[in-house]
Amino acid sequence: QVRLVESGGGSVQAGDSLTLSCVASGRIFRNTLMGWFRQAPGKDRQFIGGISWSGGNTYHQDSLKGRFTISKDNAKNTVYLSMNSLEPEDTAVYYCAAGSGVLSWSKSYSFWGQGTQVTVSS
Numbered sequence: 001q002v003r004l005v006e007s008g009g010g011s012v013q014a015g016d017s018l019t020l021s022c023v024a025s026g027r028i029f030r031n032t033l034m035g036w037f038r039q040a041p042g043k044d045r046q047f048i049g050g051i052s053w054s055g056g057n058t059y060h061q062d063s064l065k066g067r068f069t070i071s072k073d074n075a076k077n078t079v080y081l082s083m084n085s086l087e088p089e090d091t092a093v094y095y096c097a098a099g100s101g102v103l104s105w106s107k108s109y110s111f112w113g114q115g116t117q118v119t120v121s122s
Contacts, residue, residue: 001026001027001111002024002025002026002027002028002032002098002111003024003025003026004022004023004024004096004097004098004111004112004113005022005023005025005096005113005114006020006021006022006094006095006096006113006114006115006116007020007021007022007023007116008020008021008116009094009116009117009118010117010118010119011119011120011121012086012118012119012120012121013120013121013122014086014087014088014120014121014122015085015086016086016120017082017083017084017085017086018082018083018086018118019080019081019082019083020036020080020081020083020094020096020116020118021078021079021080022034022036022078022079022080022081022096022113023076023077023078024077024078024079024096024098025077028053028077028098029053029100030053030054031052031053031054031100032052032053032054032098032099032100033050033051033052033053033098033099033100033101033103033108033109034050034051034052034053034070034072034079034096034097034098035047035048035049035050035051035070035096035097035098035099035106035108035109036048036049036050036068036070036079036081036094036095036096036097037094037095037097037106037109038090038092038093038094038095038118039092039093039095039115040089040091040092040093043092045095046061046092047061047106048060048061048064048068048070048081048094049061049064049065049068049070050070050103050104050108050109051070051071051072051079051103052103053072053074056072057103058070058071058103059103059104067083067084067085068081068082068083068084069081069082069084070082079096081094083118086118086120087120088120088121088122089120090118090120091118091119091120092117092118093115093116093117093118094115094116094117094118095112095113095115096112096113097109097110097111097112097113098110098111099111
């Protein structure tokens with residue numbers, strides 16, 4: 001199975017930028033999808049977007065597109081979530097995920113990292 005380890009979270013000020021990393025190891029197939037999710041306390045898990053491991057095609061939720069960007073570096077087995085213009089409402093635990101199927105469908109993702117906390121203060 002694939003193992004995922006997120007890093008890069010922390011406390012920032014509103015308006016700051018932050019980039020999260022997810023290092024993948026184990027079984028990664030050509031059709032593997034990598035995604036990012038977040039969950040704030042008392043809120044449902046929110047799908048941010050995903051990227052195909054092999055081809056690099058991306059999908060970003062319209063509500064976050066323009067502020068959040070997903071990218072990858074295959075040589076480092078790493079996917080990234082770059083976040084700009086952060087707001088207090090972005091405070092959440094951010095999760096890296098892996099799976100297969102449809103890139104834009106949240107239920108395509110089945111394997112999860114442990115999460116990394118992002119806290120944005122005003």
